[in-house]
Amino acid sequence: MVKCKNCEAQWPANAVLKRYITLDVGMDCPHCGKIQYLSQEYRKRSILATLLIPLLILLPAFFNVSFIAIALTFVAAFIAITCIHLFTIELAGEEETWGNGYNG
Numbered sequence: 001m002v003k004c005k006n007c008e009a010q011w012p013a014n015a016v017l018k019r020y021i022t023l024d025v026g027m028d029c030p031h032c033g034k035i036q037y038l039s040q041e042y043r044k045r046s047i048l049a050t051l052l053i054p055l056l057i058l059l060p061a062f063f064n065v066s067f068i069a070i071a072l073t074f075v076a077a078f079i080a081i082t083c084i085h086l087f088t089i090e091l092a093g094e095e096e097t098w099g100n101g102y103n104g
């Protein structure tokens with residue numbers, strides 16, 4: 001579940017969806033109004049999940065499958081990855097930047 005790091009309140013689904021589709025780095029918490037960012041951990045995970053798409057697209061190339069099967073695999077992969085992104089969203093109270101620090 002997506003929780004605000006400031007007020008600990010759970011974000012409603014529409015706020016999570018809005019957070020997911022907007023490209024802004026920060027978004028106001030619908031409860032306390034404090035700006036929340038995506039955590040570095042989440043961004044790492046989302047990149048890993050996104051990297052699965054080309055793998056899934058390449059996979060049918062090794063088998064003798066129809067175009068329909070490839071198209072279905074692509075659609076299924078796209079939906080699965082969107083779900084993974086949405087259900088693993090994690091917020092951070094402040095913007096975490098790449099590579100400044102040694103906390104992994």
Ligand SMILES: [Zn+2]
Nearest residue numbers: 004007029032
């Ligand atoms: Zn809040």
